[in-house]
Amino acid sequence: MKKGHIYTLVFMVVLSAVLVFALAAAYEAFKPNIAANQRLKEERAVLYAFGLDQGLEDREVHDTFTRLIKEGEAKGKQVYVYEEEGQVKGYAFPFEGAALWGGLSGYLGVTADLGQTTGLVFTKQNETPGLGGRIDETWYKEQFRGLPLHQDTTLRYGQQADYQLDTITGATQTSAAVLRTVNQLLHDVILAQEVK
C-alpha cells in the first residue's frame, strides 16, 4: 500500500491521541494510590525526625501524625510542629541541598528550645545505592538524634567534645554533602540571630 504524507500525518496524530488518552486514563486510575503513598512517606518521615515512628504500621502513621503534628511557623519558615498536651515539643525544619548525584531533601527535627536535634530524615536522595545511598540506613540517621546545638554549632565528623558522628566509608562526597546541607540549615535558619 502506498502511503502518502497526509496518511502519515493523520496516522501519527490519531495514534498519539489514542495513546495519550490511554495514559491519562491510567494516571487518573492510579492517582489516589500514588498520592496516598507520597503522603504516607512524608508523614512517616516527619514522625521519624521526632523519633515517634517506632513500631508504627502504615495505617497507624496517619492517625499519629494528625494527633501530634501540626503545621506551623518557626524562625520565619513553614515547619511541622510536634505538640503534646498543648505543649510544643519540637520543630521539623525542611531542608534542601545538593549531594553528589542530585538533590537532597528532608527534615531536621529539633527540640522546642532549639537546644538539641531530635533526628534527621531524608525524603529525597539519589545517591549511589550501597555507597552514598547508605545515608538512608538507620545507623547513619540515628547518629543525628540528640546532638547538642549551641549558638555557633557547626557539625563535624569524628569524635567531638560532646558528640560523635561517623562518616560513610566509600561515600565521602555524599557524607560531606549531608553535613554541608544540615549546617547550612542550622546557620541560616535554626540558629540564626533574629534581625530586628
Next chain:
Amino acid sequence: MADKPMAIAKTQLFTENQVLRQILGICSSLAVTNSMNNSLVMGLGLSFVTALSSLTLSAMREIIPHRVRMLVQTLVIAVYVIFVDLFLQAFLPDISKQLGPYVGLIITNCIIMGRAEAYAQKNPPIPAMFDGLFAGLGYTGVLLIVALIREVLGFGTIFGINVNVIGFQTWTIMIMPPAAFFIIGSLIWALSARAQKKAAGGAK
C-alpha cells in the same frame, strides 16, 4: 521460520540471549544489578514492556507508514514504560524509589526497539509477543545471575535477607558498576566459547 513459542523461548533465553549474545541492554544491566529485588522488578518491567510493545507494533505493522516506524515504536514503548512507572509508584513505592530514573530509562533499552525492528515488524502479533516476552525474560535471567553474585559478595544478602553467617567482609567494588562489567564480561565469554565450540563441532 521457527515461530513456535518453545523455539522462541530457547533462542531468546539461551542461544541468542539479548544481553550476552546481542550485547544489548548493557546500561541498565550495569546499573541495577547490585540488588536482586531491583533486578527482578526491572526485568519483569522490561519483559512486560517488550512483550506488549511487540504485540502492539506487530498488530499495527500493516498500517504503520514505513518512514516513521521508529517514531511509532518509541511512542508505543514510551506509553508502556510510563504505565509501568505509574504502576510502581502506586503499588510498589519502595521499589519505585530505589529504581528511580532507571524505570524511565527502560524506554531507551535497546532490547525493546531491537525486537520491534528485528522481529515485530515482520511477524504476526502472537509470535511477536512471545518473542518480546522471552527476550525480556532472558534479560531478567542474566540480571538475576549478575545480581546474585554482586549482592552476596557486596552486601552479604540475597533478596535483602542476610546470608552472611560467617562474618565475611563484603566487597564494596561489587556494589559499584565496574563489578557488573567483569561479571557480565565473564558470562559473555563463557557463552561465546560454548557457541564457538558447538559451531566448530557442527562443521566437522
